[in-house]
Amino acid sequence: xxxxxxxxxxxxxxxxxxxxxxxxxxxxxxxxxxxxxxxxxxxxxxxxxxxxxxxxxxxxxxxxxxxxxxxxxxxxxxxxxxxxxxxxxxxxxxxxxxxxxxxxxxxxxxxxxxxxxxxxxxxxxxxxxxxxxxxxxxxxxxxxxxxxxxxxxxxxxxxxxxxxxxxxxxxxxxxxxxxxxxxxxxxxxxxxxxxxxxxxxxxxxxxxxxxxxxxxxxxxxxxxxxxxxxxxxxxxxxxxxxxxxxxxxxxxxxx
Ligand code: ADP
Ligand code: MG
Numbered sequence: 081x082x083x084x085x086x087x088x089x090x091x092x093x094x095x096x097x098x099x100x101x102x103x104x105x106x107x108x109x110x111x112x113x114x115x116x117x118x119x120x121x122x123x124x125x126x127x128x129x130x131x132x133x134x135x136x137x138x139x140x141x142x143x144x145x146x147x148x149x150x151x152x153x154x155x156x157x158x159x160x161x162x163x164x165x166x167x168x169x170x171x172x173x174x175x176x177x178x179x180x181x182x183x184x185x186x187x188x189x190x191x192x193x194x195x196x197x198x199x200x201x202x203x204x205x206x207x208x209x210x211x212x213x214x215x216x217x218x219x220x221x222x223x224x225x226x227x228x229x230x231x232x233x234x235x236x237x238x239x240x241x242x243x244x245x246x247x248x249x250x251x252x253x254x255x256x257x258x259x260x261x262x263x264x265x266x267x268x269x270x271x272x273x274x275x276x277x278x279x280x281x282x283x284x285x286x287x288x289x290x291x292x293x294x295x296x297x298x299x300x301x302x303x304x305x306x307x308x309x310x311x312x313x314x315x316x317x318x319x320x321x322x323x324x325x326x327x328x329x330x331x332x333x334x335x
Contacts, residue, residue: 087146088113088272089134089240094143095296096129103129104140105296111289113239116266116273118283120319121293127276128169128244130293134274135164135242147240158190165233169244169276173217173225173232179203180213183232194235202231207261223254230262234269241266243275247282259286281323284308292316 087110096104104126111117119127132138133145136157145152152160173182183202184194200210206227217225226246233241246262247255263286266273277283283290284304292300292315300312307320 086112088115088148089274090146091130091133092144092146094130094133094140094145096133096138096140102296104133107143107293107296107298109291109298109301111272111274113272114270116263116286116288117275118287118290119274119276119293120278120280120283120290123278125293126296127278127293129296131242131244131274131276134240135161135166162186162190162236163238163240165236165238165241165271167226167229167233167241167243167246170249172229175217177217178213179215179217179220179228182217182228183213183235185232186235198235202235203228205234205265206231221254222250223258226250226258227261230258230265234265239270239272241271241273243273245276245278248277255282262286280319281326284320284323290316292319 089111091107091109094104094107107130121127129138133140136152180199183199187194199213203210208227247258290302291298294315300316302312
């Protein structure tokens with residue numbers, strides 16, 4: 081299969097099984113630099129497994145992942161992971177480390193000390209007061225903790241940002257505000273972003289392209305506009321119907 085010459089990230093026929101479960105079942109997709117891609121699908125559809133093949137937290141049984149043309153299996157995991165910002169599913173901060181230590185953990189594992197000024201800069205980037213650096217994670221709100229998670233992912237100045245259900249644990253208002261913030265960061269830092277979410281509304285509002293997964297396969301690859309216009313097939317449209325129906329009911333209430 082030939083790749084688009086400008087692919088920043090490319091999945092080539094990725095498969096991964098766990099026992100009898102085909103978690104990822106032959107996924108191919110090419111992502112161009114600067115895209116904000118949402119990977120949407122029901123729980124268990126294979127989103128996290130696919131995302132983790134990029135930073136080699138999961139090794140595929142077959143197929144390959146190319147990052148800027150290089151097969152990720154040719155890169156030592158620490159070298160690879162320094163080029164990728166990764167926001168974990170759930171909150172994922174180390175509870176026994178301060179906010180500053182959490183942000184600096186990636187560079188520290190690579191034997192480098194992140195300067196205090198850089199930690200302050202990263203906190204500012206996610207619109208947190210630099211004073212929170214000495215706090216422990218449990219002294220922050222859920223939204224603040226997740227912003228620390230984003231700051232930590234950006235510490236190594238990655239060009240690729242991977243996020244796995246980054247806002248899943250948050251209340252709707254915090255979630256919305258944080259989504260907008262991340263989109264602005266994506267644009268300002270000229271990132272290429274892949275965000276896993278089960279929430280089609282979030283995908284439609286933030287992403288420039290939506291990949292829909294079902295039973296380990298990509299069943300739709302569309303822009304938000306096209307999805308809203310009815311493209312993508314039944315599984316995609318069933319997911320689009322949820323926020324659409326909600327919007328209708330709300331419009332009905334205020335009429
Ligand atoms: P999603 O992120 O879309 O919810 P996952 O990629 O986590 O889906 O999981 C896809 C399928 O693979 C599920 O059936 C899940 O139970 C299975 N799976 C994922 N990781 C493992 C694992 N480490 N061991 C066994 N089964 C797994
Ligand atoms: Mg998942």
